[in-house]
Amino acid sequence: MLIRLLTCSALLLATVSAPAAADAPPSDPARAELRSIVENVSGATGKRYAVHDDAGHVMDTVKIIQDATGGYLAVSHHLAADGHFRVNLATSTDLLNWHWVRELAGSNTGPASQPTIAQASNGGFVMAWEQEQPGGGNNHLAFRYFASRTDLLAGQVTRSFDAPRQLSSCAEGTPNIYGITLAPDIDHSTIDIGGHYWWNCDRDRQQRGQLTNFSSWSTAAQPNYDNALLYWGVGGNIGDRDQAVFRGCSFGLIEGQFTKGDFGSWRMFVYDYQTGNADQTTIRTDGGSTAFANPTVTALNAPNGQPAILVSLFIPSQGAAAGESGELIYYQTY
Incomplete structure (x- = not known):
């Protein structure tokens, strides 16, 4: 559990001094933790579907x-x-x-x-x-x-x-x-x-x-970035992305379309800038939406002052549960 609180640089030093852990990239624990935040919309600290402004x-x-x-x-x-x-x-x-x-x-x-x-x-x-x-x-x-x-x-x-x-x-x-x-x-x-x-x-x-x-x-x-998603079988577009630093490590959130022209096949991936690898996510919304596009990810302070990861995603109608299509904003404190 302690290792999840270390930064990428601290984890790298730990790897040097502990040969038994040398096979694990130092960003792995932070990437897994970030992926769990991105996936857990239903359990987020705050969330809103179909976001509009007051105009x-x-x-x-x-x-x-x-x-x-x-x-x-x-x-x-x-x-x-x-x-x-x-x-x-x-x-x-x-x-x-x-x-x-x-x-x-x-x-x-x-x-x-x-x-x-x-x-x-x-x-x-x-x-x-x-x-x-x-x-x-x-x-x-x-x-x-x-x-x-x-x-x-x-x-x-x-x-x-x-x-x-x-x-x-x-x-x-x-x-x-x-x-x-x-x-x-x-x-x-x-x-x-x-x-x-x-x-x-x-x-x-x-x-x-x-x-x-x-x-x-x-x-x-950036063919290496593309290859990280092509590895998962993405056959359509590899498009919008955003980046944030979490636990001292740099990560991206990027969209990949499995089938060209099929908006219901958009999925999210967490990209690790330290290793050049990507993890496919399984995002859980309250209603069970399945398609997600146009991500952003921001590390900031939540309204209560705690550090938080904020994510926004567009849920296309082709993969949306009832009441969930459109823009989704959610954040998790940690």
């Missing part, structure tokens, strides 16, 4: 982060009446009830979806999403920088960058932010980004790139 927007593909001033911030998308996706910003004090603040992308940029957000060390915010041209198509990664919380809530953009596609002639998208390094400011920065590209214009596969000085973009395919 009535669905909060699909929501990414939630801690608000340094108290409470929480979230970006998500909804399908507007004109048939275009739009990105919204919302705030909360309890992780389950959300107050709509404003639209951040979609009306003026063309369809915008799959947003993510992270705060930099200087208090600014980097947001990324999947951008389409106004008439549809040309899916690519878009980035915006807000210099402060006040600017974010006002929708005041300081820096903008749209990344040209490099790995697919058809589409690239579903970003997550691994890290932001300022040296010392956003104009001298490195932002580490994950995403997918439409491999051969046929199936989604993984990429990882760098946005440098908010003015240049480079990226590369």
